[in-house]
Amino acid sequence: MPSDSATEQAVHVNGDMASWYVSRRVEIPAGELAQLRLPASVTAPDGVSLTIGAPVPVDDEQYRSFEGVLSYPGLVNAKVRVEIDLNPYTSRYGEIGLRPARRVPRLLVSAERYFDGAWSVLDELASTIAESRRAESRAA
Numbered sequence: 001m002p003s004d005s006a007t008e009q010a011v012h013v014n015g016d017m018a019s020w021y022v023s024r025r026v027e028i029p030a031g032e033l034a035q036l037r038l039p040a041s042v043t044a045p046d047g048v049s050l051t052i053g054a055p056v057p058v059d060d061e062q063y064r065s066f067e068g069v070l071s072y073p074g075l076v077n078a079k080v081r082v083e084i085d086l087n088p089y090t091s092r093y094g095e096i097g098l099r100p101a102r103r104v105p106r107l108l109v110s111a112e113r114y115f116d117g118a119w120s121v122l123d124e125l126a127s128t129i130a131e132s133r134r135a136e137s138r139a140a
Contacts (some may be wrong), residue, residue, distance in 0.1 A: 022118040023097035025124045030088035040129050044120035047073040052084060063087050072117055078108035096125060
């Protein structure tokens, strides 16, 4: 796990409901998050992919959220609907995060499989965003 990342697992008292959130700091100034263009998809070295869909309305203009799907390869293929968040981390950095969109997966995706895939995809997304930003600044 990267040292600049945070993972949160919260379980409702009755155990019926839980939410998992995985985030990673990205070296994009928080003020540039509103203009940041995300790729349509990324695939991590472990084969887990993230497809980024339509924006989700958010009340605060500093925050952005998108629909997405995590796809897990292997003997048992699985998909998890997620929300992708872009948030200010500090004034100097932004943060990208993932959480299951509806509920924690019960079949085909264990907690370990979810978190391993989410971390790898976030790392790949952060790398893709940083490289895209560098390319844009070189072209300018």
